[in-house]
Amino acid sequence: MGTKVDLNPVLEELDGTSSLEDLERIAIAIRNKLEIDHIIYHWVDGAGDQYGCTTYSGAWEERYRERNYHRIDPVIIGCFQRFHPVDWKTLDWSGKVSKAFLQDALLHGVGNQGYSIPIRGPNGQFALFTVNHSCDDETWQEFTKTYGRDLILIAHFFNRKALEFESGRQPEQSRMLSPRELDAMTLLALGYSRAQVAHSLSISEHTLRVYIESARFKLGALNTTHAIATAMSRGLIVV
Amino acid sequence: MLRYLYADELHKHPRLAEDMFRDRADQFKTRLGWDVQVNEKGEERDRYDDLNPLYVIWEEEDGGHGGSMRFLPTTGPAMVNDVFGHLTGGAPICSPLIWEVTRFCLSRTASPCTAGAIMLSGGEVMEGFGLTHIAGVFDARMVRIYRLIGSSPEILGSQGVGRDQVSVGLWPFSQADCARVAERAGIPRELSRLWFNAAFGKSGRPRFARSA
Numbered sequence: 001m002g003t004k005v006d007l008n009p010v011l012e013e014l015d016g017t018s019s020l021e022d023l024e025r026i027a028i029a030i031r032n033k034l035e036i037d038h039i040i041y042h043w044v045d046g047a048g049d050q051y052g053c054t055t056y057s058g059a060w061e062e063r064y065r066e067r068n069y070h071r072i073d074p075v076i077i078g079c080f081q082r083f084h085p086v087d088w089k090t091l092d093w094s095g096k097v098s099k100a101f102l103q104d105a106l107l108h109g110v111g112n113q114g115y116s117i118p119i120r121g122p123n124g125q126f127a128l129f130t131v132n133h134s135c136d137d138e139t140w141q142e143f144t145k146t147y148g149r150d151l152i153l154i155a156h157f158f159n160r161k162a163l164e165f166e167s168g169r170q171p172e173q174s175r176m177l178s179p180r181e182l183d184a185m186t187l188l189a190l191g192y193s194r195a196q197v198a199h200s201l202s203i204s205e206h207t208l209r210v211y212i213e214s215a216r217f218k219l220g221a222l223n224t225t226h227a228i229a230t231a232m233s234r235g236l237i238v239v
Numbered sequence: 240m241l242r243y244l245y246a247d248e249l250h251k252h253p254r255l256a257e258d259m260f261r262d263r264a265d266q267f268k269t270r271l272g273w274d275v276q277v278n279e280k281g282e283e284r285d286r287y288d289d290l291n292p293l294y295v296i297w298e299e300e301d302g303g304h305g306g307s308m309r310f311l312p313t314t315g316p317a318m319v320n321d322v323f324g325h326l327t328g329g330a331p332i333c334s335p336l337i338w339e340v341t342r343f344c345l346s347r348t349a350s351p352c353t354a355g356a357i358m359l360s361g362g363e364v365m366e367g368f369g370l371t372h373i374a375g376v377f378d379a380r381m382v383r384i385y386r387l388i389g390s391s392p393e394i395l396g397s398q399g400v401g402r403d404q405v406s407v408g409l410w411p412f413s414q415a416d417c418a419r420v421a422e423r424a425g426i427p428r429e430l431s432r433l434w435f436n437a438a439f440g441k442s443g444r445p446r447f448a449r450s451a
Contacts, residue, residue, distance in 0.1 A: 081247055081291050083312045084368045090440020120315050148369045149336060156314060156335045178330040203328060206393035206409050210327070213334045213371065 004146055005033050007154070008226040014157055015220045015230070020165060023158065024053040030154065031055050031131075034147065037111040038132040041158050045125045051162070052127075060108035074098050079118040079128055085152060087144065088114035089137070113140040115148070117155035121163055129155030150222050157220045177236055181215040184208060186237045189228045240298050241360050241431065243438035246291045255296055258304030260284055262346040271378055287311060287318060287341065295360040297353045305353040306345040310364065310373075313337045319374045319407055326396030326407045332374050338364070340375040355388040355424025356431075361410060362417035363435040372411050379404040389419040 010033060014026045027039040042052040050070075054061060063069075070076050078091040093102055106112065111134035119127040131151060133140065144151075177185065180201065187197040198208045212224055221227035231237045242252065249256035260282030267273045267283055277283050290311060297305035311317050313332045319339045320331040332339070340361060345353055361373050375392060377385075379402055385391045392408030399405055410416070421428050 082245065083315075084293070084364075084439065087440060120312065149371075152335045152369055180328055180330045204393055204395075206411065207328060207395050209411070210332055210337070210372070210374075210395070210409060211330050213337060214330055214332060217334045 007033060007150060008222055011154070011157060011220055011222065011226075012230065014161060017161060018165070020051070020053060020162075023161060023165075027053050027158075028055055034131070034143075036131055036133040036143070037109075038130075040130040040132065041127065041155075041162070042130070043121075043125065043127040043159070043162055045121075045123070045166075051166070057109050060105070060110065063104070063108065069101060072097050072101055074101075075114065075116050075130065076128070079116050080126065082118045083120055085115065085117045085148065087140075088116070111135075113137075115140075115144050115151065117152055119155055119159045121159055125163070127155075127159045127162070129158055153217065153222055156217070160220075177215055177218060177231070181211050181218075182237060184211045185215055185228055185231050186239060188212070188224065189232060189237055189239045241356055241434040242296045242298055243360070243364075243435065244294050244296065246288060246294070249294070252296075254302060255298060255304050257282070258346070259294065259296060259307045259344070262304055262306075263342055263344045265347065266344045267342070271380075273378075287316070290316060293364075295357060295364075297349070297356050299348075299350060303348075304346055305349040306343075306357050308340045308343040308357055308360075310338050310340055313339055313374065318376055323376055323396075323398075323405070323407050326398060326405075328396060334371075336369065336371040337374055338370055340373055343375070343377055343381060352424045352426060354384050355420055356426055358385070358388050358390050359417065359420045359424055359426060359431050360435075361390075362412070362420065363431055365410075365412040366417070367435055367439065370412060372409050374407065374409050376405065376407055378402075379406075382406070387423075389423045390416050 007030065010026060010029045013029070017023055017026060023041065027041060031039045038055045040052070040054040040056065042050070044050050074091045074093055075088060079086050093099065111132045113135055114130055114132045116128050116130040119129065121127060129151070133143070183201055184197055187200055192200065194205055194208060198205045201208065216224060216227040219227045219230045221230050232239070242255065244252065264277040264281055264283035267275045268277050275283050276285065287309065293310040294307055295310070296307040299305045312335065313319065314335055317339045318341045319327065320333070324331055343357065364370065365373060390410060392410050395407045395409055397404050397406040417428065421431060
């Protein structure tokens with residue numbers, strides 16, 4: 001932890017992945033970069049099928065499955081049908097069953113701190129992206145404050161990838177930049193200031209921000225500079 | 240007080256929920272004449288209410304519904320894109336860091352601080368969940384209300400004229416805006432955070448860094 005690390009190179013790799021094993025490799029890379037204990041990506045689709053990747057021990061994975069812990073896991077219960085990020089501290093761990101589950105988890109190397117991001121996909125698909133670590137509350141608060149937004153974006157990038165694998169489909173049409181987004185990114189790449197870009201496109205700077213935000217998300221980037229670089233390297237914009 | 244309730248939690252507050260859907264019918268159908276569906280119970284509901292949205296509701300001292308609005312992420316089905324997409328300049332608003340608010344509703348008997356309190360909830364949600372913006376759909380009458388409560392949106396696009404005008408607008412997160420809205424509504428930030436924490440967790444909730 002400490003100063004903020006640059007996750008964009010790993011996300012570029014994420015963009016090029018084509019299998020679940022690759023996703024697992026990326027999860028490990030992000031975990032190592034962030035210097036935390038674990039990253040878990042877990043999906044359940046409309047048909048109840050489960051799928052995902054985790055850096056938890058094989059023993060814990062097996063035990064979790066064997067005991068059907070997903071039915072009592074306060075994280076799953078607290079995040080299902082939600083769309084806001086959830087710090088594990090805010091969940092209800094007070095019941096006897098929850099306490100025993102937590103004890104078992106800690107024994108199997110699960111950290112005491114967690115931050116989970118629920119994602120709603122198409123057709124009842126639901127996914128949960130979790131970062132997990134062992135540390136005191138203060139350290140964890142600092143971590144989530146620094147990386148919270150990045151983690152929310154990464155969670156969605158993971159899920160988008162997983163949806164692509166699942167359906168064997170090409171990156172969604174919705175990931176193509178719209179003409180206005182292309183114009184905005186091209187002008188930014190040319191070194192125009194935001195004010196100049198907004199002026200050139202006859203839009204307000206706030207509207208421009210929405211275009212940039214959407215383009216950034218489509219391009220799987222955490223910041224504008226990286227979004228421009230990605231758009232250029234993919235040949236989406238030419239300057 | 241402000242209550243934050245997902246649709247699947249509304250049953251715990253049946254009176255608030257019924258009043259909310261009835262006040263929505265009163266506002267959008269009766270007063271504004273919008274083309275909305277009102278069911279046999281006199282409730283205005285649409286398909287977005289079936290997506291388990293998050294509602295924020297101002298509960299009056301007597302337990303009644305003062306006003307409310309509805310949050311949904313823009314990464315899923317959202318009115319700003321599905322219904323009003325032509326107003327945002329041809330690019331859908333789609334980011335995990337931008338949620339939409341719709342159905343901003345005030346009951347006829349709402350206490351004066353209601354609109355401000357609901358607006359303040361938008362600030363709490365943005366700050367608490369790391370959002371950069373909230374996007375909203377609103378009618379012409381709201382433009383004045385937003386100005387009065389101290390939080391005018393940046394308007395992305397409008398259709399119609401005069402009283403029938405409907406707009407899509409954007410509120411970027413700003414501490415200064417939150418402070419101003421809180422002050423005008425006469426609600427201390429501490430109190431408003433308390434309500435937020437009551438819904439989403441008691442202990443040291445992380446506050447996000449200000450920059451994106």
